[in-house]
Amino acid sequence: MTEIKVVRKVLDANDTVAAQNRKLFAEKGLFVINVMSSPGSGKTAVLERTLVEIGGEIPSAVIVGDICTTNDADRLARTGAPVVQINTDEFGGDCHLAAHVVAEAVSRLDLSGARLLVVENVGNLVCPAEFDIGEDIRCVVLSVTEGEDKPLKYPLMFRVCDVALLNKIDLIPHLDFDREAIIANIRAIDQGMPIFEISARTAEGFAPWLEWLKEKVKSKS
Amino acid sequence: MGIAIRIVEIAISAIPPDIEDARIERVNLKVGRLTAVVPESLRFCFNIASSDTPLASASLEIEETPIVIECGECGAETTIERPPFACSECGGGKVTVVSGRELDILSIEVADPEVEAVEGRE
Numbered sequence: 001m002t003e004i005k006v007v008r009k010v011l012d013a014n015d016t017v018a019a020q021n022r023k024l025f026a027e028k029g030l031f032v033i034n035v036m037s038s039p040g041s042g043k044t045a046v047l048e049r050t051l052v053e054i055g056g057e058i059p060s061a062v063i064v065g066d067i068c069t070t071n072d073a074d075r076l077a078r079t080g081a082p083v084v085q086i087n088t089d090e091f092g093g094d095c096h097l098a099a100h101v102v103a104e105a106v107s108r109l110d111l112s113g114a115r116l117l118v119v120e121n122v123g124n125l126v127c128p129a130e131f132d133i134g135e136d137i138r139c140v141v142l143s144v145t146e147g148e149d150k151p152l153k154y155p156l157m158f159r160v161c162d163v164a165l166l167n168k169i170d171l172i173p174h175l176d177f178d179r180e181a182i183i184a185n186i187r188a189i190d191q192g193m194p195i196f197e198i199s200a201r202t203a204e205g206f207a208p209w210l211e212w213l214k215e216k217v218k219s220k221s
Numbered sequence: 222m223g224i225a226i227r228i229v230e231i232a233i234s235a236i237p238p239d240i241e242d243a244r245i246e247r248v249n250l251k252v253g254r255l256t257a258v259v260p261e262s263l264r265f266c267f268n269i270a271s272s273d274t275p276l277a278s279a280s281l282e283i284e285e286t287p288i289v290i291e292c293g294e295c296g297a298e299t300t301i302e303r304p305p306f307a308c309s310e311c312g313g314g315k316v317t318v319v320s321g322r323e324l325d326i327l328s329i330e331v332a333d334p335e336v337e338a339v340e341g342r343e
Contacts, residue, residue, distance in 0.1 A: 001247075001330045001331065002330065002333060004235055004328055004330070004331060007328070008231055008235075009325055010227050010231065010250075010326060011324060013227070092222070092223070094222075096223075126257045127223075130258075151304075152303075155255065156257060187305075188305035188307075190314075191307070191314025192315065
């Protein structure tokens with residue numbers, strides 16, 4: 001048996017395309033946020049409200065990843081932002097968005113004038129954390145119905161993200177929800193991560209999140 | 222599954238062109254504990270991704286690397302098994318992950334054609 005040295009990163013091809021995406025986004029002065037969560041956390045609802053609230057000030061565009069259907073793209077298109085849906089079943093049913101898939105979607109998107117590109121990743125707390133797409137920041141959405149130990153079960157996701165949105169806080173009166181525990185569990189993974197407690201349904205808590213996002217977008221251009 | 226397919230692609234591209242009908246017997250990987258990879262799931266996907274390729278009978282040798290964090294306050298390194306991501310020396314939480322994110326192919330092991338020819342005659 002002959003051993004042949006390889007020493008390559010398994011995801012080097014993805015990292016190369018992600019770097020190309022990042023360069024393109026920089027040239028366009030486009031701030032890119034990669035939004036990740038488990039299915040059903042309310043990602044799309046959070047983005048609908050976010051885009052409606054900041055759209056007047058910050059022109060935005062959206063890429064939505066799902067395995068099947070264009071339901072989320074249809075919802076987000078109503079915000080007025082240009083939207084491209086990616087269905088990963090055309091790419092083998094991937095449970096995440098890879099950099100080349102995002103690059104292809106960007107080529108189909110009218111980005112003229114846009115300053116913010118929102119990428120709604122496929123609902124999954126595991127694999128999307130591993131794939132750089134060339135984004136500026138990564139955002140994890142966690143809903144209060146999901147269980148306080150999610151950050152401990154998916155440490156990679158909470159470690160690679162720059163901001164956490166704790167959604168559906170309007171439901172707290174109906175739940176046995178331990179707010180201190182979920183905050184402590186996020187802090188155990190990343191002590192300094194900003195956490196915004198919000199409700200996409202009632203808009204509670206949205207103002208500080210929107211201010212934070214606007215500052216980030218403006219700091220790039 | 223995407224990761225398993227990529228491993229097969231990289232391994233095939235690493236076969237030296239002068240070896241005819243090369244058969245890869247083993248792929249040596251380094252996988253950090255802070256990755257989206259679960260070794261057993263990766264092996265399962267690899268078996269599917271490698272069928273009908275020179276890696277069809279190959280095994281995956283996975284060297285797992287621990288999560289090591291470096292403290293931004295005091296500079297100490299801590300190996301952690303589980304959260305919290307905090308310095309064992311000063312308790313600080315401003316830490317950088319210095320190990321545990323690896324997902325690398327180290328080497329492939331190709332079956333020796335001469336040995337096989339001898340075996341074939343027996």
